[in-house]
Amino acid sequence: MSKSLKELRPVYVVGIGLHRYQFLSDTTYVDLGLTAVRAALADANIEWPTVESAYVGRALLPMACGRPILRHLGATGIPIAHIENASASGSTAFRQACIEVASGTSDVSLALGVDKPMAIARAEGLTGIGNLADDAIAPFTHFALLADQYATQYGVRHEDIALVAVKNHRNGAKNPFAQHQKERTLDEILGGKKISGTFTSLQCTPVGEGAAAVIVASEDGIKRLGIAASRAVRVAASAGRSQKVNIDATRYDAVLTKETAEIAFRESGISPRALDIVELHDAFTVEEIEYVEAMGICGEGEAISRLKDGEFDIGGRCAVSPSGGLISMGHPIGPTGLGQIAEIARQLRGEAGPRQHAGARTGLAHMVGVGAVCYVHILQK
Amino acid sequence: MTAPDLLKPALYRAEGSDTDPDHPALLGGACECGHVFFPPQTYGCERCGRMSLATRALSGAGKLLASARVHLHGGKTRAAPFTIVSVRLDDGPIVRTLLAGDDAVHPGDRMVTMLVPVTNAEGAELLDLRFVPQR
Helix, strand or coil: CCCCCCHCCEEEEEEEEEEEECCCCCHHHHHHHHHHHHHHHHCCCHHHHEEEEEEEEHHHHCCCCCHHHHHHHCCCCCCCEEEEEEECCCHHHHHHHHHHHHCCCCCCCEEEEEEEECCCCCCHHHCCCCCHHHHHHHHHHHHHHHHHHHHHHHCCHHHHHHHHHHHHHHHHHCCCCCCCCCCHHHHHHHHHCCCCCEEHHHHHHCCCCEEEEEEECCCHHHHHHHCCHHEEEEEEEEEEECCCHHHHHHCCCHHHHHHHHHHHHHHHCHHHHHCCECCCCCHHHHHHHHHHHHHCCCCCCCHHHHHCCCCCCCCCCCCCCCCCHHCCCCCCCCCCHHHHHHHHHHHHHHHHHHCCCCCEEEEEEEEECCEEEEEEEEECC | CCCCCCCCCEECCCCCCCCCCCCCCEEEEEEEEEEEECCCCCCCCCCCCCCEEEEEEEEEEEEEEEEEEEEECCCCCCCCCCCEEEECCCCCCEEEEEECCCCCCCCCCEEEEEEEEEEECCCCEEEEEEEEEEC
């Protein structure tokens, strides 16, 4: 009989560290990665040799980028595995590190996400299966079509969907690790450079680089290494799924989100309306609208009115993307899912400073990736 | 004078389908399990895994689900702006490709296929499939 993560031994987030997400620069991926890992080690107050395994999430960097980073911490000989899972690479690295600790194979494991923008081919385009015009349908157009579909189905205005960007830029302006750190008015957002459909540039995630590291540990590891248990955050659920054949073949991300989140809610025993924090894959504004509904945080067709009522603001019923989300904090691909875990851990510890959501006890991290795949984690303090 | 060749003859043909003889058919596939799909492939059925897949000509008519005017395009083979449409074919699958022309379209509109002249990388004139609103 297979078991969920919750049925294995408890796993805790004990260390988080980031390199700011930023536009492509001369900073090497080694510097990006080391900055994040050293920050996570300092946050956990442990030394590198206590880490027993490492999972490195990346989607753009070439083969085997992990050891060229980690050797500069002192080459301890630990197993290093690389995880490529498109946008969900970091989330998947986190899941694997959690499973390793939960299974008892390691007491302390590192998940590191690191990437730099570079041109890569997608395997999807190399299958030999033809397509009518996929070269003309970039991700922003895929989601612009879904935005048009949502607006028609629920009779909402595109300006209302853009309110997601107003909120997330406002949150990101308070996040020192965010790529965009500037509040924006709705007029500024709507008046920006036109991209596709009704999307303007500030409604789309920026392309960038960065790194995020999360250290997870067992209770044995926490005791043995003298890690502050009061700052440890329990991983209450881990779920991953991939796309099945759907009736609406274009809304697979929302369908997958619903299915994966339901598994995580069941595993954790936490209901969607009990969540204090949600970090989700808002690469484009309409995604936040679709996914909060798919997860059951609000009813179908209700997201816009809830957003307008401030329910998803920091200080509202459930803070959605308090980090700024992918729209403002950025989406360097490999790090993104781990940056979400770092933000949730910071919020649940009450250490999020000016963007603290008061009294946060539970948080959910969600990423979808090309494929399509979906990963959901629930953290609890 | 003969008509130019098709740009992607594996994906569509000038003749219509049994279900819609009046517009160019899309060439999809069907499995014994009932799954009908586009684009065509012979690797195995996405729904059930069977390998007994047959080619099926799909109707060149359907309903518009959504459209997006694309203002930014990185590729060199097309020039923005252009419009992408998402159409649910009467035979089931959802397909996305370019709209022919600049007519305003709205979700729910009836759409049909047509072949339009395009120039390939070598400068040859070919026909490619597009959608237009049904008159």
